[in-house]
Amino acid sequence: MEPRPSQVLKRDALGRVELVEVGGEWRVRRVASGGRLPLSAWVARKLLARERRALAALRGLEGVPPLLEQAPQVDVLERGRLPGEPLHRAKELPLDFFERLEALVRAMHARGVAHNDLHKEQNVIVLPDGAPGLIDFQLASVHRLPSRLLERRALDDLRHIAKHRRRYLRFARVVDARVAPPPELLAAPPRAPQRRGIARVWRVTGKPLYNFVTRRVLGRRDGEERRALHDEWPVWTSATRPRR
16 A cells, blocks of 8 residues: 655655555655755665664664565655654653663664764654654664774764753753652763864864755754753653563
8 A cells, every 4th residue: 555645744955754644554754855966866865775774773672663664665765653752842751761761772782773863852752651762763874793883883872862861960850749850960960971182173173064064055954953941841750661
């Protein structure tokens, strides 16, 4: 049965992402297509292929959308839809959310996959039961184990999670007296390890170039979407319960 487009979730110079219904089941459909830029169609297909390979390697891992394809196509990918809200829109967070998120990311690394795009809050999903999920594996890389390159990229994934955790520990709220706040709220937020020289070079050269390409060239204005300091921050709730 052919998928019926229902809602376009995102559109840019590399294609579009749609929420579609197939046989009564909702799924996410990514279509790679080129724009005005030379080689944009080739880049779009390469990114789609990276996501397909990563999702295949992570098949069956809880918190990662399943790959739903009968016959893979070079310019179309279909995956399951994770219910819930992206991290920057969540209204509540369980006390152990970031602990479980780190466990999920480490489980991903154990399968030889690095996400490589976890600095974006919208790639982290808060599922209805409060458990974490991950989406958007276009930049993910799959490695044979053991791999020194994977070790370096895994550290970057964990560093981004630590930055999100530090930020949310600082600003999220505890409003229920029956919920004990995380110990980190009572002390200075932990600092993530940084490579100062590389970080400085990235801020001066790499990040401006990245912003120019994604925002000006590709028109991806939501690429750095995150919760602003003046926005409403989520409330800490009781810890999540492991699924059975």
